[in-house]
Amino acid sequence: RIRRILLLFNVLTCDKFNQKFPFDSYRDYSYDVEHVNSQTDNPIEKINDKISWIDEHALPCLKIDSEETDEKTQKTQNAKKAEELFKRGESLVKELRENDKDTGNKFKAFRTDVEKYYAPDAYLNSNKDHIGNLTLLNSSINREYHNALFPKKLRTLKRCDQEGIYIPLCTKYMFLKYYSNTQINASSFSMMRWRKSDHDDYTEAIEETIKSIL
Numbered sequence: 001r002i003r004r005i006l007l008l009f010n011v012l013t014c015d016k017f018n019q020k021f022p023f024d025s026y027r028d029y030s031y032d033v034e035h036v037n038s039q040t041d042n043p044i045e046k047i048n049d050k051i052s053w054i055d056e057h058a059l060p061c062l063k064i065d066s067e068e069t070d071e072k073t074q075k076t077q078n079a080k081k082a083e084e085l086f087k088r089g090e091s092l093v094k095e096l097r098e099n100d101k102d103t104g105n106k107f108k109a110f111r112t113d114v115e116k117y118y119a120p121d122a123y124l125n126s127n128k129d130h131i132g133n134l135t136l137l138n139s140s141i142n143r144e145y146h147n148a149l150f151p152k153k154l155r156t157l158k159r160c161d162q163e164g165i166y167i168p169l170c171t172k173y174m175f176l177k178y179y180s181n182t183q184i185n186a187s188s189f190s191m192m193r194w195r196k197s198d199h200d201d202y203t204e205a206i207e208e209t210i211k212s213i214l
Contacts, residue, residue, distance in 0.1 A: 002134060003031075003033050003136070005131065005206065006134065006135065006136045006168075006170070007026070007136065009206050009209055009210065010168045010169055010170045010171075012209050012210070012212065013169050016209075021169075029139070030138075030139035030140075031136050031137065031138060031139060031168075032138075033135075033136065034134065034135050034136070034137040034142050035128060035133055036134065036135060036150065036174070036175075036194050036199075037118075037128070037133060037150060037194050044107070047096055047100055047101065047102065050107045051096050051097065053111065053147060054089050054096075054107075054110070057147065057148050058085075058110075058111075058114050058149065061118070061149050061151045061152055061192075062083075062085050062089065065078060065192070066079050066080075066082040066083035081117060082117070089114070092106055092110055115149065118149045118151065118192070118193050118194075119150065119193065119194055119195075120193065120195065130203070131203060131206060132199035132202050132206075133194075133199060135168070135174050135175075136171055137168070137171055138160075138166065141157065141165065141167075144156060150192065150194045151192040151193075153175065154175050154176075157171070157175050174202055177198060179198075179202045180201045
């Protein structure tokens with residue numbers, strides 16, 4: 001049912017902008033219902049997978065955020081938090097490589113803290129499968145950034161779009177926050193997170209679009 005609602009949302013949105021939804025592409029290529037924010041309860045157990053998640057997903061995103069400054073070129077509080085998590089991640093990767101085991105299951109705590117940093121609203125813990133946290137996405141892209149953080153997903157989608165890979169229009173708009181309050185998302189820091197306000201605005205956009213044909 002969710003897939004049908006998201007498909008209809010895309011078809012109606014394309015029609016609104018005098019575009020034709022590419023049913024041929026939708027038919028010929030596999031599409032998943034993707035979680036905007038990764039599901040924290042999707043476990044990462046193998047040491048190599050834990051190292052890869054930190055190296056490929058967490059550290060690159062945190063590195064960028066740790067360099068954010070205010071109008072006085074001073075590090076923001078968010079940047080300081082990112083820097084703290086970055087150093088913690090570097091230390092954990094070193095420990096995992098040296099010991100080849102995760103003593104005290106430190107990875108789980110680190111992953112939870114990083115995901116809370118990028119998805120700070122507690123609602124995500126209980127509403128991961130709500131339509132406001134779901135979108136249609138090409139299966140190959142979904143597999144490419146499996147378990148990725150929101151900013152990593154956003155960068156991957158932009159690259160795929162530039163390479164000519166079809167991204168459903170509403171998925172593109174959602175990640176670029178076209179449905180979100182522009183005042184709340186005025187900073188680059190806010191644009192790199194999926195918050196409760198984004199979830200609510202996106203849900204409202206879906207509801208209003210589908211209501212137009214009822």
